[in-house]
Every structure is written in structure tokens, then in C-alpha cells.
Amino acid sequence: MTEITATEREMGTAFLPRFDAQGLLIAIAVDSRTREILMVAYMDEAALAKTRETGLAHFHSRSRGKLWLKGETSGHFLRVEEIRVDCDQDALELRVRPEGPACHTGATSCFYRRLEGDGLERVEA
Template identity: 75%
Template sequence: MSSRETALREQGPAFLPKFDAAGLLTAVVVDSRSGEVLMVAYMDEAALAATLETGFAHFHSRSRGRLWKKGESSGHVLSVDEIRTDCDQDALVLRATPAGPTCHTGARSCFYRRLESGGLVRDGT
């Protein structure tokens, strides 16, 4: 990539997502109200396009090898309020309003445990 292209991506107004070799971007989802990190997932071009079109978070499931809408079976969708990109456009932050728990375990956030004294402690315990 030329220095002009790099400058355009890093400082210009054009949205030029930089997908990795597998065709993915890292997407960090945060709660629009609290700022709490809810989950981290991956988006390919189809997931990004579906998210932009519908306003609901879609991701690429690496384990299933397909597009999935967050909450498609549980109803716990993520309504996307804002999408931010980092300086080189290879990662996104989705500010979203969750309709229920975000984690498949039923926890509000996928980050419900913290590392403490070499072990994991669940929040609230």
C-alpha cells in the first residue's frame, strides 16, 4: 500500500475497512448506555453489510463458518447505535443497545469473570 493510500485510510473521510487474510475484522461490542464491553466477535464483508443495512449486529461465526445475526435464536439482539473504527480501519467498536443478555451463558456480558490470584472469579461473588 502506498503512503498516499495509507494516509487516506488513516486520516481521510472514506470508510475503507481493512480485512485480514481470512477476510475478517475484529469487532468489540460495548453497551451504548454504560460503556461496558459486552463481547468481541468477527465481521466479514457480509456481516458488516448486513449490520449497516439492518441496524442489528451481524457477525461471521468462525465455528459455524457462516453469517449470523446476534440473537437470531435467543431474541437477544444488539441494536447498533454507532460504529467506530480504529486508525488503520482493521478493527471496529460497535456501540449497541442489547435486548437481554449478550453472552450465550446468560450473562449480561461475555466478560463476567476476572483474573485474580491466578484463577477466575465471577463478578458478583
């Protein structure tokens, strides 16, 4: 097997995702309309393949150690409209159309608090 060079990965046109030692890469879900960051999760090869196949965001649940379809229990699916790949192909931006809140807490985004001093303050989008 031929080693992939940094130039090929960073400047080429081939999709060559670079998974970490645990077989994961970061996936950032962003609302395709508002560009608000909705959530950050991880994908393994299976989650990436299933996302590309179905158009619905799938992730790797680190806590459960298995494939996870976002919305499978809540009905709040993330419909993927575009996948953007960062420069060294170890992170993905999923531009999605959310069907309800993205956060399991019921918040629109998982980023619903900001750091104020040593405490957290709830913010509205």
C-alpha cells in the same frame, strides 16, 4: 486498482475497512448507555453489510463458518446505534442497545470473570 496509503486509511474520511487474511475484522460490542464491553466477535464483508443494512449486529461465526445474527436463537438482539472505526480501520466498535444478555451463558457481558492469580473469579458488572 490504486493502492490505499496508510495516510488515506488513517487520516482520510473514506470508510476503507481492512480485513485480515481470513477476510475478517474485529468487532467490539459496547453498551451505548453504560459503555460496558459486552462481547468481541468477528465480521466479514457480509456481516458488516447486513449490520449496516438492518441496524442489527451480524457477525461471522468462525466455528460455523457462516453469517450469524446475534439474537437469532435467543432473541437477545444488539441494536446498533453507532459504528466507530479504529485508526487503521481493522477493528470496529459497535455501540449497541442490547435486548437482553449479550453472552450465550446468560451473563450481561461475555467479560464476567477476572484473573486472580492462576484462577478466574466471577465479577458483577
